[in-house]
Amino acid sequence: xxxxxxxxxxxxxxxxxxxxxxxxxxxxxxxxxxxxxxxxxxxxxxxxxxxxxxxxxxxxxxxxxxxxxxxxxxxxxxxxxxxxxxxxxxxxxxxxxxxxxxxxxxxxxxxxxxxxxxxxxxxxxxxxxxxxxxxxxxxxxxx
Amino acid sequence: xxxxxxxxxxxxxxxxxxxxxxxxxxxxxxxxxxxxxxxxxxxxxxxxxxxxxxxxxxxxxxxxxxxxxxxxxxxxxxxxxxxxxxxxxxxxxxxxxxxxxxxxxxxxxxxxxxxxxxx
Numbered sequence: 643x644x645x646x647x648x649x650x651x652x653x654x655x656x657x658x659x660x661x662x663x664x665x666x667x668x669x670x671x672x673x674x675x676x677x678x679x680x681x682x683x684x685x686x687x688x689x690x691x692x693x694x695x696x697x698x699x700x701x702x703x704x705x706x707x708x709x710x711x712x713x714x715x716x717x718x719x720x721x722x723x724x725x726x727x728x729x730x731x732x733x734x735x736x737x738x739x740x741x742x743x744x745x746x747x748x749x750x751x752x753x754x755x756x757x758x759x760x761x762x763x764x765x766x767x768x769x770x771x772x773x774x775x776x777x778x779x780x781x782x783x784x785x
Numbered sequence: 786x787x788x789x790x791x792x793x794x795x796x797x798x799x800x801x802x803x804x805x806x807x808x809x810x811x812x813x814x815x816x817x818x819x820x821x822x823x824x825x826x827x828x829x830x831x832x833x834x835x836x837x838x839x840x841x842x843x844x845x846x847x848x849x850x851x852x853x854x855x856x857x858x859x860x861x862x863x864x865x866x867x868x869x870x871x872x873x874x875x876x877x878x879x880x881x882x883x884x885x886x887x888x889x890x891x892x893x894x895x896x897x898x899x900x901x902x903x904x
Contacts, residue, residue, distance in 0.1 A: 652808035659815030666818070695819040697812075708851075709812040712819055762817045765868050769811045772879045776807065779886045780800070783893070 651710070653773045658698060658711030659766035665714045666693045666759040670752050677747040680735040687735075688745040690720040720746060795844060796889045802829040802849040803882040809851065810875045813866050821863040824854045824871070 669691050679688040693714055700710040723746040731740030806827040816822040829849035836847055859865040 649804060652804070652811045655808060655811040655815050659811070659817070662815070662818075695816070697816050697819055697822060709809075709816065709825065711812060712815040758818075761868065762814070765814050765817070765872055766811075768872060769807070769814055769875050772875050773807060773811075776804065776879055776882045779883050783886055783890055 649777065650773075653770050655709075655711040656766045656770040656773070658713060660763055660770075662693075662695055662712045662714050663759045663763040663766065665717070667756060667763070669693050669717060670756045670759065673745075673747045673752050674749065677745055677749065677752075679745060680733070680742055687725060687743050688747070690723060690745060690747045691717050692720050693717050723748070793889065793892055796885050796892070799829070799885045800882055800889070802827065803878055803885065805849060806878050807875065807882075810871055810878060814868065814871045814875075817864070817866045817868055817871075818862075819864060822866065823859070823864075824857065824866045826852050826854055828852055 673690050676688040682688055694716045695712050696715040698710045698713050699707045701707050725746045726744040727741050728744060729740055730736055730742045733742045736742050806829075809825050809827045813824045827849050829847075832847050832850065833844060836844060854865065857865040857867070
């Protein structure tokens with residue numbers, strides 16, 4: 643069955659890309675949903691989250707490593723973007739000076755990220771459809 | 786067209802290489818956002834053509850070659866995958882595969898015609 647599983651390995655690679663991009667889409671949704679959260683269990687405002695990808699490497703029988711797709715290595719907090727400070731003394735989370743710290747989530751950047759992730763997701767779908775059509779063509783040889 | 790079996794063997798190898806190339810393209814697209822990832826390409830037809838041009842008769846020794854593309858410039862994250870180019874390569878590769886399959890089918894039909902005319 644080695645040959646057959648090899649035939650479908652490309653489809654599996656495209657599927658790993660789709661599931662990794664979906665994690666990115668979910669993360670964007672979480673960032674936008676929490677963009678006004680000023681109080682979290684860890685203290686302070688919500689921190690924007692970012693997804694880190696890494697390749698899946700597969701060792702072949704001959705010792706070579708080949709790329710077998712992608713996976714999410716970690717979802718980590720964005721410690722670099724600055725938080726938004728708004729003067730609102732009536733807010734329950736305002737500091738002594740009346741300033742409220744809002745999450746470091748920027749709606750424009752999140753939307754740009756979302757579009758990139760959706761496009762990449764669709765590209766993986768198209769490649770998967772390519773494989774289906776190629777396999778279908780090979781099957782018709784036998785008819 | 787002749788129904789010579791060496792051509793069938795070559796077509797099957799070409800289809801195998803196209804399938805393998807589809808896998809490489811899928812890996813490139815899947816790693817579209819992986820920092821430091823360099824796109825890969827599978828070369829086979831180029832090597833066959835070079836061998837044919839130099840007058841070689843023995844094509845069995847020529848294997849598909851997986852090459853890391855270091856010429857395409859990378860972005861800030863060290864990744865040089867371009868989604869549009871990969872999708873184009875994917876469509877092109879599928880058409881190539883279907884072309885090989887169509888030629889192979891032609892061979893089979895020729896064989897069948899030969900067998901049936903003998904009855």
